[in-house]
Amino acid sequence: MLTHNRSAWRRGLLGVLLCLGLLCLGLLPAGGCREAAEPPAPSGGADATPAYGDIFIDGAIGDASTLIPPLASDAASHGVAGLIYNGLVKYDGQLNLVGDLAESWDISPDGLTITFKLRKGVKWHDGTHFTARDVLFTYRLMVDPKTPTAYAGDYQQVKQADTPDDYTFRVVYPKPFAPALGSWGLNILPRHLLEGQDLLKSPLNRRPIGTGPYRFLDWKAGDRILLTYNPDYFEGRPYLNGYIYLVKPDMATMFLELKAGNIDRMGLTPLQYVRQTEYARFGRMYEKYKYTSFSYVYLGYNLEDPKFKDRRVRQALTHAIDKQEIIDGVLFGLGQPATGPYKPGTWFYNPDVPTFPFDPARAAALLAEAGWRPGPDGILHQEGQPFEFTILTNQGNEVRSRAAEIIQRRLKHVGIRVHIRTVEWAAFIKEFINKGRFEAVLLGWTTGQDPDVYDIWHSSKVKPGELNFIHYNNPEVDELLVRGRHTFDRALRQRCYFRLQEILAEDQPYTFLFVPEALPAISRRIHGVQPAPAGIDYNFIKWYVPTALQKYRFTLE
16 A cells, blocks of 8 residues: 555656756756756845745765654654654744644643644645544554664653544653653654554655655665655645755765755855855855754763773873864864753753863873873783774764864874774664674764753663663663653752763763854755754745746656
8 A cells, every 4th residue: 555655646756867967866957957057146026935846955974774763863864754754743943842743732730641632634645644543653652662762761751641532642641751742742653554564674664654744755775865845734835846865975075066056955064164165156156054053072982892991091081182172173163162961051051060171191190090001012001902992983074084083193192092984874873883883983962952861871771773872871870860851840950960961071971072063055045044043944844945046846757
């Protein structure tokens, strides 16, 4: 049935060339095949009127791994899936929770029961009606021990879930659970297609069917994912006719495509932002944005490795790394030092945690205390073993690669030999991170609007495929994570998370490196982008291209 239903709307899939130099995506310029050109300058008036049509081409260095969201732990998969599926709630531009598939909700006076009233008339992309049974199915899937998901913890807090009718979903918690409402931003899955199926073998991994603003068209692994607009979307059809997630593992190649006008958005590197895009033609073609991201970059240590078990060693490594050198030399100042897992300026960020500033002498002293002694080759040794390890990071991320090189050089100065290995993104996640096959990783986390980080730091979340892949275990941290999520008292939550940050700072399971600025460049033909505290993507369905600036269209097979 899946193949049959998909074929009904697959007729929009395309089979011809985009005549724009290096790309071959199966779409045509709206006016026929032509060379890339600078878009005409926005002229206001009729040209600035919202219009339907055109295709948005989004450049990225890593492919998705799966389009069934509970199975994914990478941002690429969640980013694409977010256009295909909906949750019950979502965050607006001001970071307020608003309805998505739920049109309203009631919370009991004790905060333990949430009753969602669901939208009527919503359809899955295959035409089947969405009901509360889909929500109950998704909940049960999340708490099923056989479901290989890293996100079960939030839903295991529920004592009871039921559907009083087809458009009401109710959950009851045995005790306060602060992230409860926000957790129902969970992407809801189609019961009629997945019930009784092996999730890992489902065709929806590669051909998803959701309720969202865009429908799946095609996925060519390592190359592109194509989506087309959902004409029946309950918030109104998106203005843009289609979305292409274009995979370019080499950042330099992607940047060439951007400068040629072949990509509508790309996250710039600091070097590109500061030096390589400051010329008139680029300014006419693209608008550059800059804002502090909800993310941080870190060097994480595999705590199952004997080299990293002594926290004095981890503290020494942090003392030996010059974070400001990375921020100045790699980020061109477009970032700030990270001291923990939260974005500075949020109510749960602790500005007074212990710090381990760049101090090679202190690093050497801590390493000596931990039993590491210089060998004849200048490398530290302990019990005949050299202090040597490999930093693993993902291919195509120039910032991380250059940061790794600076770390490598700085650690050499204190007698530690470091190797660097980069791996293609999908293999990086599947073969190394999920299986714990690394000594140290240079990675980043995207952080949320709620301070609950249970899934990353609790000692129960160390199974393959879960998010505590460094195997961090601290009983006080476990207790704080539980207390922080089981109270509605914001002052108490703040105390819990302030203390959490103090312990993580002392333990240094990661060397928290920096909080970067987000630096997207977006084609000036795209209108409706409205930066807000949530960033810029929150209102993507309202982005549009005025008729006079439209460039691409899908063609029939």
